[in-house]
Amino acid sequence: MDAARLVRTLNNLNRFGYADAGMTRLAYSPVERQAVAYFSGLCEREGMTVRYDPCGNLIARREGRHPELPVVAMGSHLDTVVRGGRYDGALGVAAALEVVRSLNDRRLTTDHPVEIIVFACEESSRFGVSTIGSKAMAGLLDKSSLAVLKDRAGLTLAEAFSQCGLDFDGIGRCARGKEEIKAFFELHIEQGPILENEGKPIGIVTGIAAPTRYEVTVWGRASHSGTTPMNGRRDAFLGAAEISLGLEAAAKTDVAYGTVATVGACEVKPGAMNVIPDTAELKLEIRGTSVESKSRVSERLFEVIRKIEKTRGLAITVKELSDELPTTLDGETTESLCRLCEREGVSYLRMTSGAGHDAMNMARLCPTGLVFVPSHAGISHCRDEYTSAEQIVSGASLLELAVRKWACSS
Numbered sequence: 391m392d393a394a395r396l397v398r399t400l401n402n403l404n405r406f407g408y409a410d411a412g413m414t415r416l417a418y419s420p421v422e423r424q425a426v427a428y429f430s431g432l433c434e435r436e437g438m439t440v441r442y443d444p445c446g447n448l449i450a451r452r453e454g455r456h457p458e459l460p461v462v463a464m465g466s467h468l469d470t471v472v473r474g475g476r477y478d479g480a481l482g483v484a485a486a487l488e489v490v491r492s493l494n495d496r497r498l499t500t501d502h503p504v505e506i507i508v509f510a511c512e513e514s515s516r517f518g519v520s521t522i523g524s525k526a527m528a529g530l531l532d533k534s535s536l537a538v539l540k541d542r543a544g545l546t547l548a549e550a551f552s553q554c555g556l557d558f559d560g561i562g563r564c565a566r567g568k569e570e571i572k573a574f575f576e577l578h579i580e581q582g583p584i585l586e587n588e589g590k591p592i593g594i595v596t597g598i599a600a601p602t603r604y605e606v607t608v609w610g611r612a613s614h615s616g617t618t619p620m621n622g623r624r625d626a627f628l629g630a631a632e633i634s635l636g637l638e639a640a641a642k643t644d645v646a647y648g649t650v651a652t653v654g655a656c657e658v659k660p661g662a663m664n665v666i667p668d669t670a671e672l673k674l675e676i677r678g679t680s681v682e683s684k685s686r687v688s689e690r691l692f693e694v695i696r697k698i699e700k701t702r703g704l705a706i707t708v709k710e711l712s713d714e715l716p717t718t719l720d721g722e723t724t725e726s727l728c729r730l731c732e733r734e735g736v737s738y739l740r741m742t743s744g745a746g747h748d749a750m751n752m753a754r755l756c757p758t759g760l761v762f763v764p765s766h767a768g769i770s771h772c773r774d775e776y777t778s779a780e781q782i783v784s785g786a787s788l789l790e791l792a793v794r795k796w797a798c799s800s
């Protein structure tokens with residue numbers, strides 16, 4: 391593997407959407423599509439055949455000795471958040487190309503065909519839904535729910551598709567069969583501080599957390615803030631505050647399972663300084679890789695809510711907004727990544743991912759491995775995102791070993 395060439399590829403990809411404040415390549419924007427098209431050209435130069443599926447996933451194929459065998463695929467995404475970093479997504483794409491170039495340098499023909507996939511719309515920044523491309527490929531997309539999506543400018547997803555020359559009505563045709571793909575590998579930055587804190591260059595991901603989200607509405611009684619004595623109040627906000635602290639305690643009790651919980655939004659009404667709030671609406675999520683642990687935290691939250699209803703004289707309703715299943719990554723792919731690290735004397739950590747990735751959808755389709763490299767200070771989704779060249783190369787080298795191992799044995 392040519393480390394300098396890999397870094398150069400990454401730098402060249404990051405010329406698209408570069409600004410001092412960070413990288414901006416929003417999904418289905420002209421600059422993101424230009425970056426994907428540029429990458430497609432690089433793949434063609436390596437002798438790969440390239441195609442786009444109807445939702446804009448780029449699929450580049452390097453033929454194997456047995457074209458009829460299922461492919462061994464690798465990839466990530468090139469779209470970013472607004473003012474994002476240089477490594478989130480782009481690293482996995484650049485590394486996949488370096489793996490192919492390295493195979494070409496060695497004139498190595500694999501038994502299985504090898505694919506690079508650049509997934510469309512991984513980030514939710516533009517349309518509020520994440521990993522659209524990999525969901526479509528895994529057959530997990532509900533087209534009717536996509537039809538209502540709009541970006542901030544009011545443009546629908548279908549309109550964005552047609553601006554890019556893509557086929558919104560054809561989204562169902564993105565789905566691939568389980569028999570088509572033998573395994574999928576993604577290299578990604580950790581976007582958290584664990585690897586750096588543990589001094590490990592590689593993380594092998596065993597599971598990807600999923601959120602369960604609730605909207606909790608607390609009803610109290612509005613009244614004059616000056617004339618209502620402290621002990622005669624039914625303050626909706628104080629109930630919401632106690633629920634929030636109760637949620638924190640509920641999650642901390644399960645800290646050993648890595649479950650986390652967050653109240654991310656709170657709206658207080660009527661929202662005047664001289665009126666005791668009569669309504670408080672919380673939006674919260676419980677996230678983790680253990681279904682049992684998540685439901686224990688939920689149960690503790692519900693207990694707190696029932697208690698607060700009584701002690702504060704409030705009415706509280708809970709509405710479940712979503713309940714997603716965590717992803718357990720395939721034992722065989724994960725174990726083979728671990729064995730490769732051991733063989734090469736590379737220190738690694740088995741870990742879970744708190745953030746979603748394309749790999750979680752691909753895991754529903756085929757055996758999937760997800761490799762993390764450290765993010766300096768755990769910073770991501772901003773321009774200060776940083777992973778050293780040495781760390782990048784150690785991740786890309788593991789990706790190459792995995793692809794060679796899986797693509798060379800039938």
Ligand SMILES: [Zn+2]
Nearest residue numbers: 478479512578
């Ligand atoms: Zn990403």
